[in-house]
Amino acid sequence: MMKIFIIALLINNVVLMRYIALCSYIGMTGEVGQSVGMGFAVTFVTVIATAATWPLYHFVLVPLGLEFLKILVFILVIASLVQLVEYYLKKNVPGLYAAMGIYLPLITTNCAILAVTFENISNNYSFLTSIVYSVGVSAGYLLAMILLAGVRVRIKNSTVPKFLAGTPILFVSTSLIAIAFMGFSGLIK
Amino acid sequence: MNRLWKQFKQGLIYENPLLMLMIGLCSALAVTTSVSNAIGMGLAMTFVLLCSEVMISAFRKTIPESIRMPIFIIVIAAFTTIIDYTMQAYFPALSKSMGVFIPLIVVNCIIMGRVEAFAYKQKPLICVADALGMGLGYTWVLVGIAAIRELLGNGTLAGIQVMPDSFQPILFFTLSPGGFLVFALFISLNLWLKGRMQKSAAAKAEAKNQEVAA
Numbered sequence: 001m002m003k004i005f006i007i008a009l010l011i012n013n014v015v016l017m018r019y020i021a022l023c024s025y026i027g028m029t030g031e032v033g034q035s036v037g038m039g040f041a042v043t044f045v046t047v048i049a050t051a052a053t054w055p056l057y058h059f060v061l062v063p064l065g066l067e068f069l070k071i072l073v074f075i076l077v078i079a080s081l082v083q084l085v086e087y088y089l090k091k092n093v094p095g096l097y098a099a100m101g102i103y104l105p106l107i108t109t110n111c112a113i114l115a116v117t118f119e120n121i122s123n124n125y126s127f128l129t130s131i132v133y134s135v136g137v138s139a140g141y142l143l144a145m146i147l148l149a150g151v152r153v154r155i156k157n158s159t160v161p162k163f164l165a166g167t168p169i170l171f172v173s174t175s176l177i178a179i180a181f182m183g184f185s186g187l188i189k
Numbered sequence: 190m191n192r193l194w195k196q197f198k199q200g201l202i203y204e205n206p207l208l209m210l211m212i213g214l215c216s217a218l219a220v221t222t223s224v225s226n227a228i229g230m231g232l233a234m235t236f237v238l239l240c241s242e243v244m245i246s247a248f249r250k251t252i253p254e255s256i257r258m259p260i261f262i263i264v265i266a267a268f269t270t271i272i273d274y275t276m277q278a279y280f281p282a283l284s285k286s287m288g289v290f291i292p293l294i295v296v297n298c299i300i301m302g303r304v305e306a307f308a309y310k311q312k313p314l315i316c317v318a319d320a321l322g323m324g325l326g327y328t329w330v331l332v333g334i335a336a337i338r339e340l341l342g343n344g345t346l347a348g349i350q351v352m353p354d355s356f357q358p359i360l361f362f363t364l365s366p367g368g369f370l371v372f373a374l375f376i377s378l379n380l381w382l383k384g385r386m387q388k389s390a391a392a393k394a395e396a397k398n399q400e401v402a403a
Contacts, residue, residue, distance in 0.1 A: 072270065122289070172369070
């Protein structure tokens with residue numbers, strides 16, 4: 001269990017090693033605060049989405065022989081779930097809503113969430129393992145977001161070679177962060 | 190006919206989804222470790238884009254505006270499921286190496302973006318041109334990135350040995366940091382080209398103005 005968590009968090013980091021959820025990674029790391037809010041919102045929704053889709057797949061779709069509807073069902077469930085969570089938070093937990101509410105609509109189609117729910121199925125994880133895996137993946141996402149947001153603060157105050165200015169320097173920085181993360185690969189045998 | 194060709198070129202070059210609009214990046218980097226993966230992904234994407242655009246465009250008058258998003262998602266998800274199962278059946282090796290990225294076509298911003306911005310407002314025929322342009326525009330950039338990464342990282346192209354035996358493969362390029370670096374250089378090159386194109390267009394306009402003034 002711990003192994004799955006560490007692998008998902010560091011060794012197979014969702015953004016840096018597997019290129020999932022790059023759009024929000026590049027788009028939402030302009031400020032550190034923003035990236036933290038986004039990271040927590042994704043963590044929150046990923047865990048909820050896993051908790052909803054895993055039983056749905058194993059107790060509804062499989063007995064009915066409807067596995068092929070997986071893509072369709074998952075994305076609809078996640079989209080409506082995000083909407084529900086948003087309404088609930090707005091009404092009952094305004095503090096939390098203020099912190100991450102604005103990010104919730106943005107992550108309906110975040111690839112990381114959908115990818116985790118599919119992988120839980122294709123890897124045949126049990127329910128508990130699925131939850132651990134989804135926490136690990138989204139913590140990895142949060143970590144990568146904070147790292148790049150920190151680097152971007154430094155980039156803002158330094159001279160960048162002209163041909164790399166703008167988006168290219170972000171990818172070069174990401175490449176360097178990814179090299180650093182490769183050092184984790186020996187962590188678990 | 191002319192209009193269709195123009196729309197086709199729009200996606201292929203001027204509004205290339207990856208290089209110009211910078212959308213749909215996730216899959217672009219993940220599948221470009223080999224040329225065959227890139228071609229497979231590009232064609233799968235083109236198929237889903239084409240079918241969804243034509244379908245939405247054909248029914249654009251009957252889809253109520255307030256619930257169009259869920260309907261788009263259902264249509265896209267249906268075609269993604271079709272391509273996912275087709276690839277699993279006929280190209281199991283390819284499907285396995287692309288893993289979760291085939292189902293993830295469903296949340297690819299390119300498709301949603303084109304369906305929303307283009308297909309919902311246009312006739313089916315021009316949607317075919319748009320989808321083919323966008324899809325193939327996506328494919329050629331994927332193949333370009335993949336060719337560099339596979340050649341340098343593995344010494345092969347689409348699985349065929351190209352480099353001489355003395356060439357030591359630079360493993361860096363097939364690993365994820367290499368992907369980020371190659372992509373950064375691709376964007377940089379593209380920005381440079383775009384800047385030059387704008388400059389020459391501006392120079393032309395300037396010359397024309399002077400001519401008129403003279």
